[in-house]
Amino acid sequence: MITIRDLHKRFGRHDALRGVDLEVPQGKVTAFLGPNGAGKTTTIKCAMNLVDRDSGEVSVLGTDARQLARPQWQRIGYVSENRQLPGWMTVPKLMNYLRPMYGAHWDRDFEKKMTALFELPLKTRLGSMSRGQRMKAALLSALAYRPQLVVLDEPFSGLDALVRDEFLLGLLELTEAEGWTVWISSHDIEEVDRFADRVAIIDSGRVDLQEDVDTLRERFRSVELWFDSEPVLPPAVPETWLNPQVAGRTILFSDSNYDESRSATVLSHVFPASRRLEVRRMTLREIFVALARSYRTKNS
Structure with a gap:
């Protein structure tokens, strides 16, 4: 149209x-x-x-x-x-x-x-x-x-x-x-x-x-990992991991290309010290906010 x-x-x-x-x-x-x-x-x-x-x-x-x-x-x-x-x-x-x-x-x-x-x-x-x-x-x-x-x-x-x-x-x-x-x-x-x-x-x-x-909803996930002590982000993360941040003993980010068959394995390899992983689907609003924040980071 x-x-x-x-x-x-x-x-x-x-x-x-x-x-x-x-x-x-x-x-x-x-x-x-x-x-x-x-x-x-x-x-x-x-x-x-x-x-x-x-x-x-x-x-x-x-x-x-x-x-x-x-x-x-x-x-x-x-x-x-x-x-x-x-x-x-x-x-x-x-x-x-x-x-x-x-x-x-x-x-x-x-x-x-x-x-x-x-x-x-x-x-x-x-x-x-x-x-x-x-x-x-x-x-x-x-x-x-x-x-x-x-x-x-x-x-x-x-x-x-x-x-x-x-x-x-x-x-x-x-x-x-x-x-x-x-x-x-x-x-x-x-x-x-x-x-x-x-x-x-x-x-x-x-x-x-x-x-x-x-x-869009199928490929976006909110990811949160828990650690026994305050973690450190690796120097390089996949481009599909949006807005990674450390909050206390957790690492949070939005994965814009989550794959049920392989992403959990990748996460355990990148973060071997993680003791707990939580992955959940995101609303359209959450997806938009995650993307808007990533745009701001790119443009800054």
Whole structure:
């Protein structure tokens, strides 16, 4: 649905994107993660043709992003955290305003279903609504025409826990029912972890990793070794051992390529004095934090 190759974007003297390569495959939910300032929003804006790229190739629905026109936009639903809505309108007035732009693509019954699902007030002006209600209204306006591709840039930003959960449940239900392709950028990794099929992680303007969540979880492990006295890290450790550190009488690190058949043997060989080993699977949030820390170490 989206293919990005060698994407570059500079703002003044700052290289925001330094050769981004990214795929958003059809029918999957791709979570786009990265530290603040890594380039997530700039990448999305280049893909949506809201910011012109300096170089590289960006294809959306088989069309160059610079050539996106009405036929493509009728198949794309886009919501950003800074989405501006006309404050003087109510939800029904907003729907009446947008409906003619999408013609036969707009589904009135689907619109009514989502309005009820999101529990949106019909007589309150958008400017008087809470941030959570406005975000739900923005999502409604981007989904009522049943787009094939849904792009969400920080949709949970600023929402309290209850509203975020309601928003997510509604999005989950709709995504599963409609079979949409979703590309979502978010800092709320625990929320994304509940429904992402695939993850792409960007750091310092480059995508470092992109793969299915299941394979990512399968290869990452948190490793902790116990010793009778304070241990010392060996002078060289495998590159797949991220952020090794000594904490009292233990050594801790994240193994990004753990193999059930051989890794325990390797660990016992490297750390023969270890008296206990604990290996556990990691959540998506823990994997992201481990990678973010390793990026910081590389860049320092």
